Amino acid sequence: MSYNTNEMMTVAAARRLKNGSVCFVGIGLPSKAANLARLTSSPDVVLIYESGPIGAKPTVLPLSIGDGELAETADTVVPTGEIFRYWLQGGRIDVGFLGAAQVDRFGNINTTVVGDYHHPKVRLPGAGGAPEIAGSAKSVLIILKQSHRSFVDKLDFITSVGHGEGGDSRQRLGLPGAGPVGIITDLCIMEPQAPSHEFVVTSIHPGVTREQIVAATGWPIRFAETVDTTPEPNDTELTALRDLEARTAAAHGQTPGDA
Amino acid sequence: MAEILSLHEAVKQFVNDGDTVALEGFTHLIPTAAGHEIIRQNRKDLTLVRMTPDLIYDQLIGAGCARRLVFSWGGNPGVGSLHRLRDAVEKQWPQAIEIEEHSHADLANAYVAGASGLPFAVLRAYAGSDLPKVNPLIKTVTCPFTGEVLAAVPSVRPDVTVIHAQKADRKGNVLLWGILGVQKEAALAAKRCIVTVEEIVDDLQAPMNSCVLPTWALSAVCLVPGGSHPSYAHGYTERDNVFYQAWDPIARDRATFTAWIDEYVRGTADFEQYQAKLASAAEAQ
Numbered sequence: 291m292s293y294n295t296n297e298m299m300t301v302a303a304a305r306r307l308k309n310g311s312v313c314f315v316g317i318g319l320p321s322k323a324a325n326l327a328r329l330t331s332s333p334d335v336v337l338i339y340e341s342g343p344i345g346a347k348p349t350v351l352p353l354s355i356g357d358g359e360l361a362e363t364a365d366t367v368v369p370t371g372e373i374f375r376y377w378l379q380g381g382r383i384d385v386g387f388l389g390a391a392q393v394d395r396f397g398n399i400n401t402t403v404v405g406d407y408h409h410p411k412v413r414l415p416g417a418g419g420a421p422e423i424a425g426s427a428k429s430v431l432i433i434l435k436q437s438h439r440s441f442v443d444k445l446d447f448i449t450s451v452g453h454g455e456g457g458d459s460r461q462r463l464g465l466p467g468a469g470p471v472g473i474i475t476d477l478c479i480m481e482p483q484a485p486s487h488e489f490v491v492t493s494i495h496p497g498v499t500r501e502q503i504v505a506a507t508g509w510p511i512r513f514a515e516t517v518d519t520t521p522e523p524n525d526t527e528l529t530a531l532r533d534l535e536a537r538t539a540a541a542h543g544q545t546p547g548d549a
Numbered sequence: 550m551a552e553i554l555s556l557h558e559a560v561k562q563f564v565n566d567g568d569t570v571a572l573e574g575f576t577h578l579i580p581t582a583a584g585h586e587i588i589r590q591n592r593k594d595l596t597l598v599r600m601t602p603d604l605i606y607d608q609l610i611g612a613g614c615a616r617r618l619v620f621s622w623g624g625n626p627g628v629g630s631l632h633r634l635r636d637a638v639e640k641q642w643p644q645a646i647e648i649e650e651h652s653h654a655d656l657a658n659a660y661v662a663g664a665s666g667l668p669f670a671v672l673r674a675y676a677g678s679d680l681p682k683v684n685p686l687i688k689t690v691t692c693p694f695t696g697e698v699l700a701a702v703p704s705v706r707p708d709v710t711v712i713h714a715q716k717a718d719r720k721g722n723v724l725l726w727g728i729l730g731v732q733k734e735a736a737l738a739a740k741r742c743i744v745t746v747e748e749i750v751d752d753l754q755a756p757m758n759s760c761v762l763p764t765w766a767l768s769a770v771c772l773v774p775g776g777s778h779p780s781y782a783h784g785y786t787e788r789d790n791v792f793y794q795a796w797d798p799i800a801r802d803r804a805t806f807t808a809w810i811d812e813y814v815r816g817t818a819d820f821e822q823y824q825a826k827l828a829s830a831a832e833a834q
Binding site: 317340341342343353354355356357358360361367368369370371373374375378379398402407408409410413415416417418419420421422425426447448449450451454459460463464465466542543 | 575576577600601620621622623624626627630634635638639650651652653654657658660661672673674675676677678679680683697698727728729730731733734780781783787788790791793
């Protein structure tokens with residue numbers, strides 16, 4: 291089956307979620323990839339949404355973080371305070387799955403503002419749950435489309451910390467989790483390289499060139515010594531993804547691919 | 550004991566100019582009808598608190614009711630920006646708005662602390678984030694037992710909290726279920742609390758351990774079916790996704806927004822009239 295770059299990104303991200311892991315899911319791309327994982331390779335992944343559902347198994351993708359579908363399909367629904375206090379801060383989250391408006395070479399995330407905080411060029415929605423997910427989840431995956439505007443040399447604002455200034459930043463900050471272990475884009479997969487923890491390209495999606503990746507990154511992106519080619523999405527993955535998108539579009543009255 | 554009042558009367562009695570007001574709802578049970586009534590009664594200089602300000606806060610801000618916004622995520626979920634919030638922050642229209650920005654974990658803990666009668670909340674948060682640089686209220690405290698440095702944030706203690714819920718009984722006891730967000734904590738953190746409900750029944754028939762707010766912890770209960778539109782009340786109404794999308798072009802432009810508020814909110818006597826007007830406009834299309 292032929293596929294597009296967005297589908298490759300979602301499938302590549304879904305493959306990173308191990309079966310049985312407990313995943314704190316952001317809305318949008320993370321939610322799509324996490325549910326694809328649940329519908330394919332990782333049927334026992336536990337999806338937790340910050341609004342309160344634990345073990346959500348939505349048939350269609352939620353438009354908002356508090357859609358009734360999440361509550362109805364969950365093992366239990368707890369108050370939002372409890373999600374952050376007991377389940378996240380309590381150390382029970384294996385993977386925090388986040389999106390971002392901008393990311394830098396150390397996997398730090400900006401979802402607050404472009405330009406000066408007090409005189410912003412673009413005011414973004416803000417932190418939501420991400421700062422503490424980034425701090426306390428045992429590991430973090432980031433999914434976003436790659437461009438010069440989203441992969442920047444220097445963030446205007448660090449909303450949620452990744453590897454900070456690199457090196458042993460996270461230990462010095464006293465953060466319990468390991469931080470971001472992968473950035474999955476529509477072009478490639480990046481992973482942090484010890485000891486600097488700078489993200490380098492470790493796998494390139496089929497048909498994508500190194501030049502494309504360099505052009506779409508705001509810092510001088512480096513490539514790992516061995517760079518893999520990401521396996522193409524197989525028919526099972528693509529069918530599950532397209533069915534999920536079609537169900538979602540039908541339920542929300544949207545064009546497939548919007549969700 | 551909560552009084553069973555009309556929403557008009559409840560807002561008149563319990564929401565004052567200059568108050569700190571939390572109209573809470575984590576994409577579910579958002580008290581839109583109460584927000585509209587606050588606009589109709591032209592309340593000014595409010596400090597608005599909410600984890601996830603969305604359409605009703607865009608409307609309150611654009612209508613000139615707010616002086617300050619305390620929040621952790623502001624947007625039109627699944628659609629995009631809040632244009633009235635952005636216009637107030639970026640261009641001071643219709644007036645300047647101060648923003649006090651937190652994370653969800655912070656505000657959720659701050660409501661718990663408020664409901665617990667504590668002055669501040671303690672949590673493991675913000676290390677490595679720039680948020681404390683732009684919000685001086687985010688401080689640190691050292692654990693007296695382990696020496697760990699943790700975040701300390703002031704508790705949220707609104708003058709008045711407003712929430713929507715599914716059911717009340719005739720005494721004013723309230724039952725809610727589904728995505729609870731911080732509804733209970735916000736209600737108990739406030740000096741006064743107004744709850745709008747889908748229906749008033751003889752007996753709540755609340756299962757054991759369910760989320761019940763006792764009448765003696767509330768100020769007023771108002772019957773406003775559909776009062777959380779365009780969000781939803783689990784078991785009663787569906788989320789109106791089309792309205793969230795339709796709001797974007799209305800809010801994008803000052804004139805369009807003002808015309809909408811004048812016609813649909815200021816130009817209607819109550820939420821029932823607003824709903825009727827909305828329905829006839831949808832039919833005309």
